[in-house]
Amino acid sequence: MIHSMPQLITREHNKSADLAWIEAIWQRPIQRIFWMYGVPQYDLRGGYHHQTCRMVLQCVVGSVEVYVQTPEGDCLYRLNSGNEYLFLEALDWRLMQKFSTDVVLVVFADKSFEKTIYFDSPYRPVNSSSAKFC
Numbered sequence: 001m002i003h004s005m006p007q008l009i010t011r012e013h014n015k016s017a018d019l020a021w022i023e024a025i026w027q028r029p030i031q032r033i034f035w036m037y038g039v040p041q042y043d044l045r046g047g048y049h050h051q052t053c054r055m056v057l058q059c060v061v062g063s064v065e066v067y068v069q070t071p072e073g074d075c076l077y078r079l080n081s082g083n084e085y086l087f088l089e090a091l092d093w094r095l096m097q098k099f100s101t102d103v104v105l106v107v108f109a110d111k112s113f114e115k116t117i118y119f120d121s122p123y124r125p126v127n128s129s130s131a132k133f134c
Contacts, residue, residue, distance in 0.1 A: 004070075005068070005070060005072075005073065005134060006068055006070075006075070006077070006086055006087055006089065006092055007086075007087045008084060008085070008087075008134070009025065009084070009085050009087065010081070010084050010085075011083045011084075011085065019108075022056055022085065022108055025085075025087075026054070026056060026087065026110070028054065028110045029110065030108045030109070030110065031109060031110055031111055031112050032108075032109040032111070032113060033107070033108055033109070034107050034109075035104060035105060035106045035107065036096070036099075036103065036104075036105040036107070037103060037104045037105070039099040039103060039105075040099070041099055041101060042098075043099065044095055044096065044097050045095075045096040045097075045099075046066075046095045046096045047093075047094075047120060047122075048093065048094070048118045048119055048120050049090065049091055049092055049094065049119050050091075050111075050117050050118060051090060052090050052111060052117060053090055053109055053110060053111035053117060054087075054088060054089055054109070054110045054111075055087075055088045055108065055109050056085050056086065056087050056088070056107070056108040057079060057085070057086040057088065057096075057105060057106070057107055058079070058082065058084065058085050058086075058105070058106045058107075058108070059079035059080060059081070059082070059103065059104070059105050059106075060082040060104050060105075060106055061103065061104040062080070062099070062100035062102040062104060063078060063079060063080035063098075063099075063100045063103065064079050064080075064097070064098065064099050064100070064105055065077065065078050065079075065096070065097050065098040066078075066079060066086060066094055066095070066096050066097075067094070067095045067096075067097060067126070067131055068092050068093065068094050068095075069092070069093040069094075069122050069123045069124060070089075070091060070092055070093075070123070071091065074124070074127070074128075074131040074132075075132065075133075075134040076128060076131040076134065077133070077134060078133065079105070093119075093123060095126065095128065097128065
């Protein structure tokens with residue numbers, strides 16, 4: 001199976017951000033929204049992929065790096081604009097790191113929370129320091 005790398009889409013500054021825009025690009029309804037804030041700078045979040053749940057990440061304040069492994073490769077994304085949306089497929093193993101002290105990361109998911117669909121094991125040994133920015 002060929003799996004493409006996640007898409008980072010930048011929305012124009014003069015467009016209003018709304019859930020209908022995300023759903024139209026994503027072509028699926030949003031079932032859950034949560035956010036991360038107050039994360040210590042050197043903490044790690046994530047470290048999993050899903051069986052079926054797809055996610056969109058938006059850093060509305062501050063910045064965060066997202067290290068992603070797919071079955072085909074590794075990539076690093078830096079989110080630091082409320083106009084950037086990182087679209088992750090279920091098979092994208094992700095690790096959020098290097099949080100700014102003021103970070104607010106909003107996560108949109110197409111499935112409700114189900115603990116049984118998380119997979120903790122990455123595809124390869126994790127080496128985010130050698131991953132390239134995409």
